[in-house]
Amino acid sequence: MERGSEGPFKRLAREVAKFGAVGVVGTVVNFAVSNLLWHLTSLQAVRANVIATIVAIACNYIGFRYFTYRDRDKSARTKELTLFLAFSLVGLVIENGILFAAIYGFGWDSSLQRNVFKVLGIGIATLFRFWSYRSWVFKALPAEDEEEEAEAPVAESFLKPQPQPEPLPRPKQHVS
16 A cells, blocks of 8 residues: 555554654653663752753654654755754753652652653653654655645646647648
8 A cells, every 4th residue: 555545544643653652762761761860870850851851852863763754854954953952952841841840849859759740741742742843843745646736726837847749740742
């Protein structure tokens, strides 16, 4: 089955599944690094979590670029990476802002409480990241379906090369 022949819901479901698979790997990396830093270093909880989030962002970029969105436009990698990092930074602020509020605003600083609020922060940040990555970072290439070409605006149709009609045969001339 060709990619263009499946419906939009199937494509979205496949994209969500791939995004989720990369996200699960990134989440495991995020939790592993943060919990290691929390238990093996004297770093403050939010600082350790910021480091863990940055490591997970690096893992996620590789997964998104080469797995989830491998069929997307690759022509402007610098712009893509810049946008990815900008939107990831917003996600980092969301995730760590929630953890910061839990620890410093409410005093919820046990290992269990940190992890619960980390889950909450990752969940909210993930929704933002999914929307921003698919909308702004990993843009879809234009579809090459004939249906979409038929729907092209009339004003653009004159830009396409038009087939030239075959010349009419010339009548035979009699020489006398």
